[in-house]
Amino acid sequence: MNKIFETPIYGYQRSPDQDAPAPVRHQVIIIGAGPVGLAAAIDLGQQGVEVLVLDDNDKVSFGSRAICFAKRPLEILDRLGCGQPMVDKGVVWNLGKVFFDDRKVFEFDLLPEKGHQRPAFINLQQYYFEEYLVNRVRELQSEGAPIEIRGRNKVEAIGTHHDHVKLEVETPEGSYTVEADWLVACDGAGSPTRRMMGLDFVGRVFEDNFLIADVIMEADFPTERWFWFDPPFNKGQSALLHKQPDGVWRIDLQLGWDIDKEREKRPENVIPRLKQMLGEDVEFELEWVSIYTFQCRRMEKFRHGRVIFAGDAAHQVSPFGARGANSGLQDTDNLCWKLKMVIDGNAPESLLDSYDVERVHGADENILNSSRSTDFITPKSEMSRVLRDAVLDLSEQYEFARPLVNSGRLSVPCTYDGSPLNSADALGGPDRTRPGAPCPDAPLGDEFLLPKLAGKFTLLTIDADAPDVIEEDGIRVERLALSVKDDPTLELKRRYLGDCDSGVYLIRPDQHVAARRPSFDENQFRHAIRRATGKDLQ
Template sequence: MNKIFETPIYAYKHSPDQDASTPVRHKVIVVGAGPVGLAAAIDLAQQGVEVLVLDDNDKVSFGSRAICFAKRPLDILDRLGCGQPMVDKGVLWNQGKVFFDDREVYGFDLLPEKGHRRPAFINLQQYYFEEYLVNRVRELEAEGAPIEIRGRNKVSAVGTHPEHVVLEVDTPDGSYNIEADWVIACDGANSPMRRMMGLDFVGRVFEDNFLIADVIMDADFPTERWFWFDPPFNRGQSALLHKQPDNVWRIDLQLGWDIDKEREKRPENVIPRLKEMLGDEVEFELEWVSIYTFQCRRMEQFRHGRVVFAGDSAHQVSPFGARGANSGIQDTDNLCWKLKLVMDGKAPEALLDSYDTERVHGADENILNSTRSTDFITPKSEVSRLIRDAVLDLAEHYEFARPLVNSGRLSVPCTYDGSPLNSADALGGPARTRPGSACPDAPLGDAFLLSKLGDGFTLMTIDADAPDEIEEDGIVVKRLALSVKDDPTYELKRRYLGDNDSAVYLIRPDQHVAARRPGFDDNQFRHAIRRATGKE
């Protein structure tokens, strides 16, 4: 068993807040030190916002849990200063295979184009992810950033007020009260914060269960995502195989609905299933076993006054498609720059309502894709199964049928179409970089585009003139001047210009496009800045 599960990495320490005669007020309190909560805290601390993280645990999560991290979250983590350790440790992959019965139906490539710094996906156990995020917190602390983690500080009650939030916190030394201007609830799918505030999910729970087994073994399977429909070793069901670091392999086996979950998790029942899949001659050791039920649900709204929900506490999707943690990281990426502007008085509080609008849109997109995946993976009638199997048969021989196969549409960046922060598109350029979209990377000589955008508002000009800096109502926008000549591969032109000769983009701090035009017009871009900050 990996000892990392047993080692406290933010051990309990008595805080002066516990001895204060009146509750101490903090700027932002993040509840939950999982990947989403830690990402939010790092983002805020890097912007100089005082942030406190409370968690009822003091160590990384037990078991690998989330393992697939997509390119978009990796790009975000680069901005947070902790992307490289993840990529260095993770298993990089772009390709996968789909099997039906005992035959390979087809393979796919998730990143067929060149000119990206990061791969389509890495596989990395969640406990490593959390460890690297905590390491980044420690780096920020050493640099004097206003960030702190308190382990074994369990929030047991919450009181909301127009101007602040009060939390009651239980510790080994007893309970104490603490206040915050803002609270970000990242306390997981069973969120105590959500329950204490009397809030709930809406959506579907599917009548199916999957066994997750993390297995330590030496195996010569390639570094790909393998998915089986109706395999010989799990008849009438499905299975998934993924490689992780340290010779750990993730195996998912569909079990059906009417099962005894505790019984199915016992080693004496898990090991025979795995031997049937891997063969009797393969030696392996169980690292972690769990059973999950497909759920596609979310809160009706993510912001409730001065408490904002993010990650699994706000929404749940089935694991196929890697949309859980990846979506949660995009939640905080969307939220933190807006919260910073509101706290600084540079944007109205209504800007936070756009977090709700945009990330509910993202959650609905994930739920739609996950629901479709679940319906394809687990057909609920014989007719549905016959249609599903016919599609798989056709996909083996005909390319047109392959997009119809749905073994989990894998996570892609969310585009905020219809967001109130978007300005009208006056360029008519590539659809992938329209207002609301996340900026795709592009090579720029010995560097990449996303590393040059930073974490503020950027006016990106491509073969167009513009001022080096604009200030509009307290918002400073700096210019990044580029030319297609900077990229001999012409990926910059393909991704941002299309058939146009020039372009000017207003890019938000979360590296989403707010506006684009063929050239610079001072009034138009000032209007776009005001719109992107919730002032129009």
């Protein structure tokens, strides 16, 4: 068993708050030191926001859990200062293959275009991810960032007020009370915060059960995503194979509806199933085993006054499609710049309502895709199965059928169409960079575009004139002036200009487009800045 599971990395230490005569107030308290909570802490801490992370554990997560991290979350992690360790350790992949019975019916490339700094996906065990995030927290702490993690500090009660939140916290040395101006709940799918506040999910729970196993073995399978429908080793069901670092392989096997979950997790039952898949002669060791069911659900609202939910605490999807941790990182990416602006008095508190609007939209998009994947992978009627199998048969020879095959629509960044923060796009440009869209990367000689757009409002001009700085009601926006001549590959023109000769973009701190026009108009862009910061919504 991997010893990293057993080693405390933010062990319990008594804090001054426990001896204070009155509850100590913190700017932001985050409940949960998983990937989403730690990412939020790093994001806020980098901006100088005082943040306290409370977790009832003191170690990384047991088992690898989330393993697939998509390009957009890797770009977010670059901004947080910990993307490179992820890519260095992770297994990079772009290619997926789909099998029906024992036939490969087609394959797909998730990153068919060049000119991106990050790959389509990496596979990396969640315990490494959490370790790298904690390392980044320690690095920021050494630089004076106001971040603190308290392990074995379990929140037992929450009281909400109009201007703060009060928490009762249990520790190995007794309980204490602490307060927060803002509380961010990142405490997972079973969120105690959600339960304590009397809130619940809406959505679907699917009946099928899946065995998930991380297996240590030496194997010569390629670094690809392999998905089987009705394989010989798991007839009538499905299977998935992924490679991870350190010789660990992720295997998912569909088990069906009416099973004894505890019995199915026992090694004496797991090992024969894996031998059927891998062969009797393959030697392997079980690192982690679990049973899960699909759940496609979310809270009705993610913001409840001074309490804001993110990650699995706010929404759940099936693991096929890698939309769980990836969407959680996009939650924090959306939230933290807004929270910073509200705390600093540079935006109204109502700006946080746009987090709810935009990330509920993102959750609904993920739930829709995840539900469709689940219905295709696990047909609910014989007719549905006949239709699905016909699509799989046709996909082997006919291109038109391949988009209909759904083995999990893999995570892509969300475009916030209809967001109240978007300014109207009056005069064209590429659809992929319309207001609300995440900025695609582009090569700039030996550099890339996205690192130049990180963490601040930016006025991006491409072959267009504009002031070097705009200041609007306390918001400073600096210009990044580029030309299509900076990129001989012409990807910058394709992704940002299309048929236009020039373009001017207002880019948000989370690298989403707020406004776009072919040329600079001062009044329009000042209005766009106010709208994007919640000050001039219509």
